[in-house]
Amino acid sequence: MADDFERMWRDLEPVGRASASGGYFRQPFTTSERELAAWFVEQAETRSLRIETDEIGNVVAWWDVGEGPGVLTGSHLDSVLDGGAFDGPLGVVSAFAALDLLRERGFVPARPLGVSVFVEEEGSRFGLACLGSRLAAGVVTWEQARELRDHAGVAFGDVAEGGGSRLLDEVGTFVELHVEQGRDLVDRGAAVGVASGIWPHGRYRFDFTGAANHAGTTRMEDRTDPMLTYAMTALAANKQARLAGQRATFGRLEVTPNGTNAIPSRVIAWLDARCSSDAALAALVEAITDQAAGRAGRDGTRVEVTAESVSGSVSFDAALAALVAADHAGGDWPVISTQAGHDAGILSAAGIPTAMLFVRNPTGVSHSPEEFASMPDCLAGVSALADTLERLAR
Amino acid sequence: MADDFERMWRDLEPVGRASASGGYFRQPFTTSERELAAWFVEQAETRSLRIETDEIGNVVAWWDVGEGPGVLTGSHLDSVLDGGAFDGPLGVVSAFAALDLLRERGFVPARPLGVSVFVEEEGSRFGLACLGSRLAAGVVTWEQARELRDHAGVAFGDVAEGGGSRLLDEVGTFVELHVEQGRDLVDRGAAVGVASGIWPHGRYRFDFTGAANHAGTTRMEDRTDPMLTYAMTALAANKQARLAGQRATFGRLEVTPNGTNAIPSRVIAWLDARCSSDAALAALVEAITDQAAGRAGRDGTRVEVTAESVSGSVSFDAALAALVAADHAGGDWPVISTQAGHDAGILSAAGIPTAMLFVRNPTGVSHSPEEFASMPDCLAGVSALADTLERLAR
Numbered sequence: 001m002a003d004d005f006e007r008m009w010r011d012l013e014p015v016g017r018a019s020a021s022g023g024y025f026r027q028p029f030t031t032s033e034r035e036l037a038a039w040f041v042e043q044a045e046t047r048s049l050r051i052e053t054d055e056i057g058n059v060v061a062w063w064d065v066g067e068g069p070g071v072l073t074g075s076h077l078d079s080v081l082d083g084g085a086f087d088g089p090l091g092v093v094s095a096f097a098a099l100d101l102l103r104e105r106g107f108v109p110a111r112p113l114g115v116s117v118f119v120e121e122e123g124s125r126f127g128l129a130c131l132g133s134r135l136a137a138g139v140v141t142w143e144q145a146r147e148l149r150d151h152a153g154v155a156f157g158d159v160a161e162g163g164g165s166r167l168l169d170e171v172g173t174f175v176e177l178h179v180e181q182g183r184d185l186v187d188r189g190a191a192v193g194v195a196s197g198i199w200p201h202g203r204y205r206f207d208f209t210g211a212a213n214h215a216g217t218t219r220m221e222d223r224t225d226p227m228l229t230y231a232m233t234a235l236a237a238n239k240q241a242r243l244a245g246q247r248a249t250f251g252r253l254e255v256t257p258n259g260t261n262a263i264p265s266r267v268i269a270w271l272d273a274r275c276s277s278d279a280a281l282a283a284l285v286e287a288i289t290d291q292a293a294g295r296a297g298r299d300g301t302r303v304e305v306t307a308e309s310v311s312g313s314v315s316f317d318a319a320l321a322a323l324v325a326a327d328h329a330g331g332d333w334p335v336i337s338t339q340a341g342h343d344a345g346i347l348s349a350a351g352i353p354t355a356m357l358f359v360r361n362p363t364g365v366s367h368s369p370e371e372f373a374s375m376p377d378c379l380a381g382v383s384a385l386a387d388t389l390e391r392l393a394r
Numbered sequence: 395m396a397d398d399f400e401r402m403w404r405d406l407e408p409v410g411r412a413s414a415s416g417g418y419f420r421q422p423f424t425t426s427e428r429e430l431a432a433w434f435v436e437q438a439e440t441r442s443l444r445i446e447t448d449e450i451g452n453v454v455a456w457w458d459v460g461e462g463p464g465v466l467t468g469s470h471l472d473s474v475l476d477g478g479a480f481d482g483p484l485g486v487v488s489a490f491a492a493l494d495l496l497r498e499r500g501f502v503p504a505r506p507l508g509v510s511v512f513v514e515e516e517g518s519r520f521g522l523a524c525l526g527s528r529l530a531a532g533v534v535t536w537e538q539a540r541e542l543r544d545h546a547g548v549a550f551g552d553v554a555e556g557g558g559s560r561l562l563d564e565v566g567t568f569v570e571l572h573v574e575q576g577r578d579l580v581d582r583g584a585a586v587g588v589a590s591g592i593w594p595h596g597r598y599r600f601d602f603t604g605a606a607n608h609a610g611t612t613r614m615e616d617r618t619d620p621m622l623t624y625a626m627t628a629l630a631a632n633k634q635a636r637l638a639g640q641r642a643t644f645g646r647l648e649v650t651p652n653g654t655n656a657i658p659s660r661v662i663a664w665l666d667a668r669c670s671s672d673a674a675l676a677a678l679v680e681a682i683t684d685q686a687a688g689r690a691g692r693d694g695t696r697v698e699v700t701a702e703s704v705s706g707s708v709s710f711d712a713a714l715a716a717l718v719a720a721d722h723a724g725g726d727w728p729v730i731s732t733q734a735g736h737d738a739g740i741l742s743a744a745g746i747p748t749a750m751l752f753v754r755n756p757t758g759v760s761h762s763p764e765e766f767a768s769m770p771d772c773l774a775g776v777s778a779l780a781d782t783l784e785r786l787a788r
Contacts, residue, residue: 080651080655123655259737261474340611
């Protein structure tokens with residue numbers, strides 16, 4: 001099993017990797033991501049699994065044994081821009097390795113077992129995270145999704161075939177294994193953990209508009225410069241999140257015209273906000289919006305805030321989490337919460353009993369080339385996932 | 395003459411104009427700017443002028459009459475991104491119209507008269523303003539210029555033929571007519587003004603670096619987010635410039651990886667700074683750099699500041715300015731200073747006696763689609779330019 005895992009990991013290592021940073025660029029329907037999708041089909045065929053796809057880009061490889069609603073496990077193969085190797089692929093590689101381990105153990109499942117990949121989990125290309133699972137779960141319609149556009153103006157409807165998805169029709173339970181994106185398991189000294197829930201989170205587009213003018217000749221007092229309104233808002237968001245013990249980040253910007261000697265006419269900035277409760281999220285975004293509007297009033301600029309996606313808090317099935325966490329070789333796994341969104345959260349909110357396994361990340365860093373998990377911890381994750389599948393499919 | 399001017403103006407109007415904003419995109423060696431260059435040659439040929447080019451992209455159309463060092467007038471045809479119609483082309487169209495007016499008057503110059511266009515005046519593509527005139531004047535070498543790269547990574551050496559320039563060898567005086575980029579002439583109630591000098595100005599690249607990480611899972615207190623250091627620096631630059639009565643602008647940004655759910659690893663921001671004296675400019679940039687470094691220390695980020703170009707203060711030839719300003723139909727033209735850089739500043743600093751004429755801009759707005767000058771004011775500019783050329787070439 002260790003050999004299997006390491007071989008698969010080596011297969012994926014060079015795909016979409018930037019030599020300059022060591023980070024990954026695996027945006028959906030780009031060459032590198034499609035290469036990973038082809039690799040997935042090859043792995044499924046090697047294991048005589050039946051491939052089922054939908055018209056959105058999602059795929060499941062089914063081990064057609066047993067009867068009744070299936071047990072699905074998997075993750076995603078796309079990355080953020082300049083992301084790490086583990087976020088997504090670890091869950092897919094671990095799923096195949098866990099299936100291999102079950103076969104080695106001679107286990108015959110009483111239910112179908114599937115390995116899944118949902119497309120555009122990161123929202124790094126079309127802006128809406130978990131797009132594939134949202135479409136599969138029916139919480140976003142094709143009519144809404146087809147119009148989403150990437151940075152270059154290409155629509156999702158231009159790259160995906162489009163239409164509906166029946167992939168989840170026969171799914172009874174979903175389990176996603178993922179690298180931890182924080183230090184909780186490091187602090188607890190555990191290689192593996194189980195998720196209790198996901199913080200509510202959202203993406204909000206702030207459109208700051210003012211008037212372009214010459215950077216040299218326009219007196220400071222005659223300007224309506226949206227960059228200043230944005231800058232103050234970015235600092236305010238940080239301060240508000242600090243005070244409230246929550247999270248707020250401005251990590252993406254578009255400046256128009258973006259010339260050195262022109263005062264900008266427009267700054268578009270995307271706020272990523274996450275809180276421990278739905279009420280706290282609403283309060284945080286409101287506080288940031290109020291401060292932006294106040295500053296816009298003083299700067300003579302305008303600000304408009306659009307919620308591009310908001311995901312409510314997710315509480316995973318507590319009985320299922322307890323079942324997944326109990327009685328492993330290393331004792332019970334700890335049950336922890338996370339601030340990161342996942343396809344598992346979408347499926348859970350859509351009513352599918354869902355569990356998540358996390359693998360320890362020594363640095364806690366994610367969405368960065370620094371993201372890491374040790375090989376022994378990865379293999380502990382595969383064992384935990386195999387144990388879980390055995391419990392669910394027996 | 396009015397007909398000539400209006401016809402030329404109409405020819406240029408649609409070239410490189412964005413229908414969405416009404417602004418112009420005339421970056422050097424792009425289709426629209428090359429279309430303008432071809433228009434220039436056509437205008438020269440219509441007037442039986444001799445075309446002289448260099449290997450950089452600069453061009454002069456000579457009226458080969460008289461003897462001795464020539465009198466050169468002209469401006470540029472490139473624009474900032476999403477710029478106005480007047481900044482540059484007004485000086486070129488006015489030069490041809492002034493030449494037509496001199497011929498109508500039956501004036502026979504005692505010296506050669508040339509109409510010039512210097513390439514990449516705005517620095518909107520390769521980042522160094524007045525690139526063409528700097529190369530022609532020998533203050534930047536081809537070896538330095540060829541390595542300058544545009545946003546897409548294309549080098550100046552890939553689009554320009556390269557080599558030296560002898561265009562200025564036989565030039566005795568340079569006169570540039572330009573739309574005013576402020577409200578000084580509006581306040582004075584004058585259609586035309588003459589430049590006394592140009593404020594010193596510079597472009598400084600601020601490289602803010604931190605560590606990319608997940609926007610959701612990384613606690614606020616565990617971050618080293620260069621966006622915060624940048625945001626505080628942008629506000630500090632504005633405040634410092636306000637207090638000092640100078641100018642400081644951050645109008646151009648590059649964020650890496652620029653993803654909504656990733657804390658940036660790097661923010662590159664370009665500062666445009668202009669002051670009434672060289673000492674004030676140095677003090678302003680030092681104050682902004684100090685505040686950026688202080689904040690970087692608190693944020694755990696790093697900041698590195700590179701002066702990409704610094705132009706010292708320019709005082710145009712005072713006797714020449716007085717000659718240009720005196721005894722017009724409307725009385726003497728006012729002599730005013732400007733905060734905008736111009737090819738005239740480069741040529742003046744290189745030792746060529748140089749003057750500038752400004753045409754009133756009712757809004758004062760420039761580097762924006764809102765930039766404007768009325769037709770009567772433009773024609774007053776042409777008359778003033780023709781008078782000036784007559785005085786210099788008689």
